Amino acid sequence: MNADIEQLRNxxxxxxxxxxxxxxxxxxxxxxxxxxxxxxLIAVFAGGHVLLEGLPGxxxxxxxxxLAAAMGMDxxxxxxxxxxxxxxxxxxEILVGGDDSLPGVRFRKGPLFAHLVLVDEINRATPKTQSALLEAMQEHQVTHAGVRHRLPEPFWVIATQNPIEIEGTYPLPEAQLDRFITRLDVxxxxxxxxxxxxDxxxxxxxxxxxxxxxDRDAVDNAMHAARSVTIATPLKQAAIELxxxxxxGQDKDREVARHHRYGASPRALQALLRTARVRALLHGRIQVDFDDLAAQALPxxxxxxxxxxxxxxxxxxTDFTIGEIVRQWMQRL
Known part of the structure; x- marks a missing residue:
């Protein structure tokens, strides 16, 4: 027992x-x-994909x-x-074969077959291409000609978009936005x-x-350690309330939410707790506290x-409404 505790501490x-x-x-x-x-870093070591939004340059x-260079990832x-x-x-699929053999067909992997994929200006891709990215992000696989091809693990997508560009863009559907564990404003x-x-x-x-x-072993160890961070039952209940x-709703506690047409999904609850665990680890704690939930709510x-x-x-x-919701939530704790 003591050996297990020591191993976990290390x-x-x-x-x-x-x-x-x-x-x-x-x-x-x-x-x-x-x-x-x-x-x-919180998003990546929680095993999620990230949407970066900001002006060019x-x-x-x-x-x-x-990030890829510092982690030694392709x-x-x-x-x-x-x-x-x-x-x-x-x-x-490409044709292969020489003069002495019949030509055959081989699947040539695309850029998605990397550990970290940077998708620049994702909102310029058509819905058809966005749906292909959606499968990769959710299932960690791509399907071509009815054949499934697994993507390498770990696998992350970091997508960028320019908030002021409208012409020639295709806004991401809610289903795809929900696959990003966080959206970060630059x-x-x-x-x-x-x-x-x-300088x-x-x-x-x-x-x-x-x-x-x-290295890769350090990445795997950090992700495993994050999954071992403790979340007490009162913290889980508080996250659900948030x-x-x-x-x-009609009650006074949800007055700010009257601005919303739809609220956050159960996947958002999972993302909130997963990122809160990594934040706790990054700050040197072995259990999640209320500050972790508050810090992760907006992204x-x-x-x-x-x-x-x-x-x-x-x-x-939404930054305003969520900020107010978090403020009121903290007052009720």
């Missing part, structure tokens, strides 16, 4: 140290985005490249355009952060020469609730 300590090392490495090459880096692609990039076909990302750096950015990336991107600071508070829920028409016309955002 696993937690090693995982925490590896996560902090990875976090510090990324902060050294991605200047002024400490909160974004923390949330990205804020380093979304650079961040994904740096990275594939998909640049979405309206003419991108599903087979361009999943793979296609903020514009402050003046001091821009100066520090010039590290004026002539070249640091991710081009970034060496791995953890999710239910996003649903429209987990902002893309999972739908505003009603009146709220959209009044320019009310």
């Amino acid at each position: 696993r937690f300590e090693t995982a925490h140290a590896d996560l902090k090392k990875l976090e510090q490495t990324l902060q050294g090459v991605i200047v002024g985005q400490a909160a974004l880096i923390e949330q990205l 804020l380093g979304k692609t650079h961040l994904a490249k740096a 990275l594939a990039r998909v640049q979405c355009t309206p003419d991108l076909m599903p087979t361009d990302v999943t793979g296609s 903020a514009y750096p402050q003046a001091t952060e821009l100066m520090a950015l010039l 590290v990336s004026l002539d070249r991107e640091p991710s081009e020469t970034l060496a791995a600071v953890i 999710i239910l508070a996003t649903h429209p 987990v829920l902002r893309h999972r609730v739908l505003l009603n028409l009146d709220s959209e016309l009044n320019q009310i955002t």
Whole structure:
């Protein structure tokens, strides 16, 4: 028994140290985005996919490249355009064979067959291509000509989109948005952060020469350690109450949720607890507390609730409504 406890303690300590090392490495090459880096690591080590939203030039692609390099994982990039076909990302069949043999058909793997896939400007892909990405994200497989092909494990999708581009885009359907464990907004750096950015990336991107600071075994250990973080029953009940508070209702406790057409799904509850476990581990704790739930509520829920028409016309955002719901929820604890 004591040996098992000691082994678990060592696993937690090693995982925490590896996560902090990875976090510090990324902060050294991605200047002024400490909160974004923390949330990205939380999402990745919770085993989820991430949607990055921000204006062009804020380093979304650079961040994904740096993450893959620091973890020693292979990275594939998909640049979405309206003419991108599903087979361009999943793979296609090609003819093989020489002069001495009959030609045959072989499946050539597409860019989805990588550990980390960067899908740039995902909202420029057509719904048909988006549905192919949806299968990969949910099932960790692609289907071609009726044959299923498993994707490598671990498998992550980091997708980006530009919030100000409307023409020539295809908004992601709710079913696909729900597959992203978090949606992270990339903020514009402050003046001091821009100066520090010039010091590290004026002539070249640091991710081009970034060496791995953890290996595959460390990644697996950290993900396993996160799944072992304890969530007490009162915390689970509090998380359920937070999710239910996003649903429209008549009682005064759900007054803010009147702005919502639909609330968060049970998958959102799972995502909230999974990311809260990783945050606890990243902060050196072996159990989830209320601060973890509060910190993860916005990135987990902002893309999972739908505003009603009146709220959209009044320019009310989900960030505002969720922020108010979390504030009221914390007061009731």
